[in-house]
Amino acid sequence: MVRQKGEFQIRWKTDLPYRWAIGKLAVKYFEELKKRKIMGSKCPKCGKMYMPPRGVCADCFVEMTVDDMVELSRKGTLMGFTVVNYPFVDPNTGAMRPFPYGYVICQLDGADTYLMHFCDEIDHTKFKIGQRVEAVFCDELPKDHESYRPELKGDIYDIPFIRLLKDEEV
Amino acid sequence: MPKHDVAIVGIGQTKFRSKRRDVNIPEMIYEAVKAALDDANLEIKDIDALLIGNMDHFEGINFSELWTGIDACGFYLKPVVKIATGGTTGSSLGISGYYNIASGIYDKVLVVGWEKLNEGGATTGIITAFDPVWERPSLAGALGPLALMANIYASKYGIERSMEASADVVVKNRSNAANNEFAHLQMPNITTDFVMSSQMISYPLRLHDCCPQSEGACAVIYANENEAKKITDNPAWFKGVSTAHYYTFGCDDIMYNLPTATIASKKIYKKVGIKDPIKDLDVAEIYEPTSWAELAWTEALGFCDFGKGHTLLDEGISKMGGEMPVNPSGGVLSTNPIGATALVRFAEAAIQIMGRGGKRQVPDAEVAMGMGFGGSLWTELCILGKDPKPVR
Amino acid sequence: MSDDKRVFEGRIKVPYKHTAGAYVEKFLTEIGQNRKIMGVKCPKCKKVFVPPKMVCFECFEKMEEWVEVGNQGTLKGFTVVTHKTDVMPLKPPFAYGIIRLDGADTDIVHLIKESDPNKLKAGMRVEASFYAKPRKRILDIEYFKPI
Ligand SMILES: [Zn+2]
Numbered sequence: 141m142v143r144q145k146g147e148f149q150i151r152w153k154t155d156l157p158y159r160w161a162i163g164k165l166a167v168k169y170f171e172e173l174k175k176r177k178i179m180g181s182k183c184p185k186c187g188k189m190y191m192p193p194r195g196v197c198a199d200c201f202v203e204m205t206v207d208d209m210v211e212l213s214r215k216g217t218l219m220g221f222t223v224v225n226y227p228f229v230d231p232n233t234g235a236m237r238p239f240p241y242g243y244v245i246c247q248l249d250g251a252d253t254y255l256m257h258f259c260d261e262i263d264h265t266k267f268k269i270g271q272r273v274e275a276v277f278c279d280e281l282p283k284d285h286e287s288y289r290p291e292l293k294g295d296i297y298d299i300p301f302i303r304l305l306k307d308e309e310v
Numbered sequence: 311m312p313k314h315d316v317a318i319v320g321i322g323q324t325k326f327r328s329k330r331r332d333v334n335i336p337e338m339i340y341e342a343v344k345a346a347l348d349d350a351n352l353e354i355k356d357i358d359a360l361l362i363g364n365m366d367h368f369e370g371i372n373f374s375e376l377w378t379g380i381d382a383c384g385f386y387l388k389p390v391v392k393i394a395t396g397g398t399t400g401s402s403l404g405i406s407g408y409y410n411i412a413s414g415i416y417d418k419v420l421v422v423g424w425e426k427l428n429e430g431g432a433t434t435g436i437i438t439a440f441d442p443v444w445e446r447p448s449l450a451g452a453l454g455p456l457a458l459m460a461n462i463y464a465s466k467y468g469i470e471r472s473m474e475a476s477a478d479v480v481v482k483n484r485s486n487a488a489n490n491e492f493a494h495l496q497m498p499n500i501t502t503d504f505v506m507s508s509q510m511i512s513y514p515l516r517l518h519d520c521c522p523q524s525e526g527a528c529a530v531i532y533a534n535e536n537e538a539k540k541i542t543d544n545p546a547w548f549k550g551v552s553t554a555h556y557y558t559f560g561c562d563d564i565m566y567n568l569p570t571a572t573i574a575s576k577k578i579y580k581k582v583g584i585k586d587p588i589k590d591l592d593v594a595e596i597y598e599p600t601s602w603a604e605l606a607w608t609e610a611l612g613f614c615d616f617g618k619g620h621t622l623l624d625e626g627i628s629k630m631g632g633e634m635p636v637n638p639s640g641g642v643l644s645t646n647p648i649g650a651t652a653l654v655r656f657a658e659a660a661i662q663i664m665g666r667g668g669k670r671q672v673p674d675a676e677v678a679m680g681m682g683f684g685g686s687l688w689t690e691l692c693i694l695g696k697d698p699k700p701v702r
Numbered sequence: 703m704s705d706d707k708r709v710f711e712g713r714i715k716v717p718y719k720h721t722a723g724a725y726v727e728k729f730l731t732e733i734g735q736n737r738k739i740m741g742v743k744c745p746k747c748k749k750v751f752v753p754p755k756m757v758c759f760e761c762f763e764k765m766e767e768w769v770e771v772g773n774q775g776t777l778k779g780f781t782v783v784t785h786k787t788d789v790m791p792l793k794p795p796f797a798y799g800i801i802r803l804d805g806a807d808t809d810i811v812h813l814i815k816e817s818d819p820n821k822l823k824a825g826m827r828v829e830a831s832f833y834a835k836p837r838k839r840i841l842d843i844e845y846f847k848p849i
């Protein structure tokens with residue numbers, strides 16, 4: 141292709157390091173996650189249970205503290221699903237994010253908000269809205285699984301994905 | 311209470327394309343600004359203030375107001391404000407333009423939205439807008455969550471019916487785009503079969519259920535009642551604006567039915583005296599990033615009952631020639647330069663009121679709605695008309 | 703990785719393209735091929751802009767007349783950088799200068815290859831030194847040196 145005049149482009153790659161303070165409730169969440177506990181935060185005024193936990197109930201504009209954190213089930217209900225099947229650069233790594241991957245929104249038992257996360261299923265005919273799902277911990281996976289880690293570290297990769305529960309597991 | 315009536319008196323758009331490699335960012339914006347000034351027969355010295363917006367991280371530039379405000383808009387030593395609110399950037403600009411005039415602060419303002427999406431990427435840029443700890447690792451830009459919303463919508467109202475209706479939306483909007491020289495995707499002969507056999511990119515969204523990534527700019531000139539009179543005898547008047555924000559985290563609600571659109575539309579209908587939007591509005595330019603979104607958004611805006619979005623198409627109501635055409639310009643499914651997109655909705659609503667739509671004109675349009683929808687699931691609305699008074 | 707559990711360390715890493723536009727392309731091409739520094743002249747106020755841009759921001763006029771300006775100019779101001787960070791184009795100490803090229807009406811900020819602040823003076827004459835193998839970048843003018 142002959143390039144037209146005026147089509148000159150400069151290419152570069154932004155690569156910036158950041159250190160984000162995650163907040164008191166998230167610190168507690170990850171401490172408890174290391175003990176295999178999934179914690180939400182409950183608004184002291186309206187009782188709404190937030191998962192992930194956070195410092196303020198937006199509905200009431202009331203503060204929540206670590207004392208308002210409550211353990212939730214690792215099981216929940218599937219609200220919606222998709223299979224991401226398009227290429228894009230992942231800004232966390234600067235490389236293409238591998239695809240296809242399952243991507244779900246689910247509600248853990250006891251929570252009033254929803255969780256969007258990876259799912260290990262990539263065949264869209266296998267999902268059924270309303271079905272039971274479970275958060276998977278990295279140390280429970282087969283050793284050759286790409287997300288396997290021998291122990292929980294108290295970070296976001298402790299729960300690498302959500303899995304669909306089979307009828308007989310419910 | 312507003313101190314002044316507010317009118318749109320000049321509009322300039324670039325032709326939207328997937329790539330504009332012939333111009334850099336200020337040069338591209340200048341095209342739209344010059345067109346808007348020529349349209350209103352004004353010079354840049356006549357304008358009091360500039361509102362400009364885009365999403366900087368889509369192009370990897372920061373502080374764009376510094377060089378686009380001056381090099382593209384000639385705002386040397388004059389007031390410039392940059393606004394960036396995701397998909398609603400254009401409508402936040404459009405509504406801020408209204409506030410600046412209505413409050414009496416300025417007589418004439420220039421409002422400019424732009425994006426050059428091929429220089430970075432929308433999906434990658436959008437991911438960086440979300441929470442680094444909880445959301446960025448799995449988020450796939452806007453389409454992943456929009457697919458989840460479509461999926462929930464379809465499961466509620468029937469997947470087969472929703473799939474056909476969503477393909478009808480694409481055919482309607484892209485056929486309309488063929489009447490709009492500024493629209494990005496020109497696919498005059500598009501069919502539902504073509505849409506429904508395109509590649510599945512995020513179930514249930516197929517490639518042609520989704521908006522493109524566009525490059526271009528839109529510039530709009532606002533004036534108060536005294537100035538508008540001097541500029542044109544045919545302005546588009548603001549009857550009202552409204553906005554609703556409803557979000558703390560990406561997953562606090564399923565949001566498939568866009569609650570902010572219901573809240574914002576109820577507010578503006580009350581303000582403007584609208585009882586039945588289909589009868590009281592003549593045309594609407596809404597922000598539908600996917601085909602499914604038009605079904606859900608038209609329901610949330612009260613154009614029909616929940617789950618009945620398809621009836622607007624089946625009965626021809628939202629098509630050209632129908633009772634209330636939706637997106638005569640081709641909508642977001644045909645053109646999406648994100649920072650400009652919602653401003654284009656306001657501008658196209660104004661074009662309809664001014665009767666300057668050419669082949670995309672809705673005959674005798676007297677009341678028009680423009681809608682912005684954004685990454686934070688916000689809704690921002692305007693209702694324009696031949697006069698600034700409420701409908702009733 | 704930080705040991706501080708209150709902090710999440712991450713990155714934003716994204717590839718970008720920037721369309722430079724025909725004005726910038728001509729400017730960089732003339733430097734690379736002919737070692738000429740070109741500006742554009744406003745048809746209304748007659749100011750010459752270097753680096754060139756499409757619109758005169760004071761007159762809001764499109765500019766189309768190209769003029770060559772000198773490779774020499776006057777140093778209007780400078781600073782000497784002594785603190786080292788990863789993103790510096792040269793090893794400190796070095797200087798940044800504001801330079802008005804002969805025949806131009808705008809200033810250009812560029813590197814000055816002189817690390818002794820005592821030898822630099824506002825008002826002194828400087829000359830462009832060109833990079834041996836041009837890469838169509840602004841650093842094809844590698845630096846300015848005091849004459
Ligand atoms: Zn509460």
Ligand SMILES: [Zn+2]
Pocket residue numbers: 744745746747748749758759760761762763
């Ligand atoms: Zn000039």
